[in-house]
Amino acid sequence: MTISVGDSLPNATLLRIGAEGPETVDLEAKLKGRKVVIFGLPGAYTRTCSSAHVPSFIRTKAGFDAKSVDEIICVSVNDPFVMNAWGESSGATAAGLSFLADAGAEFTKAVGMNFTAPAVGFYDRSVRYALFAEDGVVKVLHREESPGLCEASAGEALLAAI
DSSP: OOOOTTOBOOOOEEEEEETTEEEEEEHHHHHTTOEEEEEEESOTTOHHIIIIIHHHHHHHHHHHHHTTOOEEEEEESSOHHHHHHHHHHHTHHHHTOEEEEOTTOHHHHHTTOEEEEGGGTEEEEEOOEEEEEETTEEEEEEEOSSTTOOSTTSHHHHHHHO
């Protein structure tokens, strides 16, 4: 079942690279009492993700700050090492975005945003989406119809909706 506006996000354990290496992130604790943007995408370093989706949130970071958004989180079905490297190499980490790995696709499946495309080696990857949540409750949700598009889920579209 796909998550909808008004639903609470499920708890999940995601991964990031900390000072001592990989560490877990309890999503429920991270969302509690906070305004958070989460955007999901098919994969680190992939064409549209790198050329359009991540840059759209770098460009709009100040606008989200002005609307009192506490954190912008990129979630992808990749390992935490890849997500860390991508955040650094894309300039997103320096811009203040967080990159979290959903290595086993548990969160992605729980919110109903998974897809599989064997021809390109994608198994249980995330569709392209962006959401705004307050205290873990989805207030705005934009999902792309095609993984190659980045319009409805772009930072500018989400910012305009909140």
